[in-house]
């Protein structure tokens with residue numbers, strides 16, 4: 715079956731996500747790219763995943779360095795996202811950052827960060843699925859996140875952030891290990 719790429723993007727664009735910048739350092743140079751395809755994967759062992767394009771220069775650098783940090787973007791970081799979503803030569807020009815424990819760049823203003831080593835890599839068509847082992851977690855700032863929806867940036871409304879009534883189930887999502895849970 716042949717799918718129209720525009721329809722594919724439009725339909726998949728109904729799925730709203732946060733945005734991250736995935737970073738590394740190679741030969742002393744900070745490198746990174748905007749990445750929507752990030753997810754928590756496993757609590758025990760602690761694993762996350764992201765899906766870079768096979769043509770991504772950042773992925774080539776991460777594959778070499780073997781380490782990466784995931785920076786979760788806040789609503790003030792639209793410009794940062796645009797920069798890291800481009801193919802600009804020096805995406806870090808004018809961007810404040812400091813190294814994580816494993817040496818990957820943590821961007822100033824990020825809501826949280828996850829410091830990882832590359833655990834395994836799997837084929838995913840024109841992308842790869844990268845599974846990372848989590849070595850440490852950064853402090854959280856409590857600011858509101860930057861979201862991506864229908865190909866545009868958006869955010870959450872402060873008065874919509876009420877606790878969900880099924881909070882206990884949400885907690886169980888990453889902690890339950892019984893046979894009837896998928897994780």
Ligand SMILES: Cc1cc2nc3c(=O)[nH]c(=O)nc-3n(C[C@H](O)[C@H](O)[C@H](O)COP(=O)(O)O)c2cc1C
Nearest residue numbers: 747748749750751765766767770771772799800801
């Ligand atoms: C909001 C947003 C989300 C993105 N998510 C992904 C993603 O999940 N995977 C990916 O390969 N590229 C993603 N991109 C595109 C890359 O950031 C972009 O192709 C970048 O130029 C790659 O640069 P590089 O070649 O320096 O790695 C996203 C871009 C934006 C703006």
